[in-house]
Amino acid sequence: MHTIICVKQVLDPEIPPAKFKIDPETKKVIPPAGVPPVISVFDERAVEAACRLKDKNKGKITIISMGSAKAADVVRHTLSMGADDGIVLTDDAFENLDSFGTAYVLSKAIKKIGAFDLVLCGRQAADWGAGQVGSILGEMLGIPIITLACNIEVTGQALKIRRIVRDGFEVLEAPMPSLITVSSEIGLPRLPGGMGLMMARRKVIPTWKAVDIGAEAAMLDKANSHTEVTGLSVPTRKSECEMITGVTLVEAAGNLAARIIKLV
Amino acid sequence: MDTAKGVLVFGEIVDGKLAPVTIELLGAGRKLANELGEELSVLLLGSKGGSLGQEAIAFGADTVYTDTDSIFDVYNSDAYTQAASGLCKKALPAVMLFGHTDIGCDLAPRLNGRLGGGLAMDCLALAIDPATKFLVSTRPVYGGNARATMVAKAARPQMATVRPKTLPAAERNDSRQGKVVMIEDKIDPSVMKIKVMERIKEEVEGVKLEDAEVVVSGGRGIGSKQNFEMVKELARVLGGAVGATRPVCDEGWTPAGLQVGQSGKVVSPKVYIAVGVSGAMAHITGCLGSKCIVAINKDKEANIFNVAQLGLIADYKEVLPALTAKLKELKTA
Ligand SMILES: Cc1cc2nc3c(=O)[nH]c(=O)nc-3n(C[C@H](O)[C@H](O)[C@H](O)COP(=O)(O)OP(=O)(O)OC[C@H]3O[C@@H](n4cnc5c(N)ncnc54)[C@H](O)[C@@H]3O)c2cc1C
Ligand SMILES: Nc1ncnc2c1ncn2[C@@H]1O[C@H](COP(=O)(O)O)[C@@H](O)[C@H]1O
Numbered sequence: 001m002h003t004i005i006c007v008k009q010v011l012d013p014e015i016p017p018a019k020f021k022i023d024p025e026t027k028k029v030i031p032p033a034g035v036p037p038v039i040s041v042f043d044e045r046a047v048e049a050a051c052r053l054k055d056k057n058k059g060k061i062t063i064i065s066m067g068s069a070k071a072a073d074v075v076r077h078t079l080s081m082g083a084d085d086g087i088v089l090t091d092d093a094f095e096n097l098d099s100f101g102t103a104y105v106l107s108k109a110i111k112k113i114g115a116f117d118l119v120l121c122g123r124q125a126a127d128w129g130a131g132q133v134g135s136i137l138g139e140m141l142g143i144p145i146i147t148l149a150c151n152i153e154v155t156g157q158a159l160k161i162r163r164i165v166r167d168g169f170e171v172l173e174a175p176m177p178s179l180i181t182v183s184s185e186i187g188l189p190r191l192p193g194g195m196g197l198m199m200a201r202r203k204v205i206p207t208w209k210a211v212d213i214g215a216e217a218a219m220l221d222k223a224n225s226h227t228e229v230t231g232l233s234v235p236t237r238k239s240e241c242e243m244i245t246g247v248t249l250v251e252a253a254g255n256l257a258a259r260i261i262k263l264v
Numbered sequence: 265m266d267t268a269k270g271v272l273v274f275g276e277i278v279d280g281k282l283a284p285v286t287i288e289l290l291g292a293g294r295k296l297a298n299e300l301g302e303e304l305s306v307l308l309l310g311s312k313g314g315s316l317g318q319e320a321i322a323f324g325a326d327t328v329y330t331d332t333d334s335i336f337d338v339y340n341s342d343a344y345t346q347a348a349s350g351l352c353k354k355a356l357p358a359v360m361l362f363g364h365t366d367i368g369c370d371l372a373p374r375l376n377g378r379l380g381g382g383l384a385m386d387c388l389a390l391a392i393d394p395a396t397k398f399l400v401s402t403r404p405v406y407g408g409n410a411r412a413t414m415v416a417k418a419a420r421p422q423m424a425t426v427r428p429k430t431l432p433a434a435e436r437n438d439s440r441q442g443k444v445v446m447i448e449d450k451i452d453p454s455v456m457k458i459k460v461m462e463r464i465k466e467e468v469e470g471v472k473l474e475d476a477e478v479v480v481s482g483g484r485g486i487g488s489k490q491n492f493e494m495v496k497e498l499a500r501v502l503g504g505a506v507g508a509t510r511p512v513c514d515e516g517w518t519p520a521g522l523q524v525g526q527s528g529k530v531v532s533p534k535v536y537i538a539v540g541v542s543g544a545m546a547h548i549t550g551c552l553g554s555k556c557i558v559a560i561n562k563d564k565e566a567n568i569f570n571v572a573q574l575g576l577i578a579d580y581k582e583v584l585p586a587l588t589a590k591l592k593e594l595k596t597a
Contacts (some may be wrong), residue, residue, distance in 0.1 A: 002515050011406070013334075013406070013407050013546065014544065015546075016567060017543075017544075017545055017567050017570070018567070020406065020545075021410040022410055028278030029406060029410070045506065056393055060361050062410035078376040099383070100380070100419075103377070104545075119301070123527065124527070126407070127405070127406060128405050128406070128412075129385075129405060129406075129407070129526070130383075130385060131369065131373065131385045131386075132372075132373035132377075132383055132385060133372035133378060134373070134376040135370075135376070135377050136373060136376060137377075138374070138377065139374060139378050140377065143459040144342070144458050145341065145374055146367075146368070146458060147370045147373075147513075148343070148368065148465075150520070163519065165366045165463075166365075166366055166467040166521070167465055167466060167521065168459055168463065168464045168465040168521070169463070169464045169466070170462070170463050170464075171460075171461040171462040171463075171464065172459065172460055172461060173458070173459040173461055173509050174457065174458045174459075175457060178457075178458075181491070183527070184510060184514060184527065185513070185514075185520040186516055187514070188515075189524075191461055204479060224418075226380065226381065226383075226413065226416055226418075226419035227382040227383070227384065227414050227415070227416050227419070228415055228416070228417060229413070230400065230412055230413045230414065230415050231412065231413040232405070232410055232411070232413075233410065233411050234409065234410050234411075235410075235411055237570060237571055237573060239557075239570060239571050239573060240573070241559070241569045241570070241572045241573060241574070241575045242573065242574055242575065243569075243573060243575045243576070244576045245576065249578050249582045249583050250384050250582075250583070250586040251584070252576055252578065252580075253576070253583040253584075253586035253587040253589075253590060254585065254586060254590045256558070256574065256576050256583075256587055257587050257590035257591045257592070257594060258590075259574055259587075260535060260537070260558060260574075260587075261344075261501075261590065261591060261594045261595070263535045263555070264477065264478055264502060264504075264535055
């Protein structure tokens, strides 16, 4: 079984809101100094899901990440978790692509990789969180799509998937190959072990450019992009928080109770 | 693209009625259509589609497209994508709107992939740029730390999923006129690649999160599943629902269905009590609509105090039992 996973490197989403700054001119976030970028949370869960499948059914995991050369860091992280191969897709022409452009580049890379049984994506990227690259990619590859998986199993030739819905789950059966987007409910990602870290350090991570995957210039041309960001702002919040106090904490709790009861 | 015209709402039917979010979309869609000087239509899939057509017209639709095949009575991604793309290829809408719901979140991106449109997800506001007539969609990015506006210049349809309960519902007017058009194309069973084997409802005790007037949410600061019982007890005393942050759900202290936030549920109760919650924007975005946010956190610098109206700086273990006891007393008094 060959699983290909699309992982994105993002600004650490856990930076405190006070440190979150943007440049409205360029419509970009200014990364705070000294905070290294991380693997997008849901993509890490997708890697975990694939590692669990590999633990049970053997097979191979290939990671692709489109971004700067630094994206090799997140690819290496997934190799230490148990992925077998990783490729970084980097080219000036790949910068600032919209969801369609991103899905196009990923689809070209996947076609170059060759045969596969499963493609995994995160449910949404932790930065722009468009939540659509996976589905567009699935349509481009012409394979069945299942979104928001919280469990994936292989039963014979088919995939059995638990999918999150508002009030519970759906259990679905899909053929291989399919594309599945993974949600955090799949469970916490494993921590890389010593062996994994050692293996990952030794691996060579090739970089592919537009020419290597046969990506057409017109498809990467910003003039043809499907969507365009016209503005970026940080909403102002003007809450005045009234701090409840008391001589003792128990008294403070009582004072808070008196306030809450008036509101309900 | 110049041939693309009008606004199409993807309608949802819940319990045999138009979903509240569909009525909100009809309200928003009517405004956009008026600004464009074009038609508003709605797509209703499933056996109730025909009988709800007049209702959709009363809420603002000029045309109702419906396919009453019972195959649509439960959501199937393949069948819905096929039906919606079939209609879009014929009706050529300039704008298409969805609720940011289970169905909308699955269908809109797929349909976008198939049609080559331009999609913005989880939108909080929609407008027509008066100069270009483009749809301008406003959506949260970076977990709610920032807002972006987006347009699709050439790609059609211009699509958006809209967060439920953010736009006002359409007003009903039973004298409105419109037409109901039956879709004749049959779904080709060979497109149905995915089989729905089972649907499992997760029962939660007490009040439903989305409808609750009081929500008590616990965060990672609660520390353990056992201690989370204190959060539940407070909710019980207030007759409210229990909520949680993502780490709490990840740890299995509560079922995943109780997660509040960007990738969880959006709630807007009268009172939202957050205990041991740091106030990451990805969480806060799910409760900003609350009338009053109350925060209990031991860290006075926690971001939750920037969005709360009432705060108590304390270790929750030292105040929650007293708070719960006092509220119990006040409730019975
Ligand atoms: C794309 C994306 C989507 C996301 N979606 C969601 C979502 O839908 N919902 C969600 O919740 N998160 C979501 N997150 C995660 C979010 O960014 C935060 O990581 C999460 O909300 C933090 O949860 P927390 O406040 O429980 O934990 P922490 O950030 O660890 O905060 C714990 C808090 O508890 C306090 N505390 C500790 N001990 C005590 C004590 N004894 N008494 C009182 N206070 C104490 C601490 O001071 C701290 O402020 C998302 C993230 C991304 C990137
Ligand atoms: N630059 C990228 N490189 C690799 N995978 C990506 C990239 N951008 C998006 N993806 C994948 O698509 C998913 C959804 O992204 P988005 O639609 O941008 O929210 C992510 O969770 C990733 O799995």
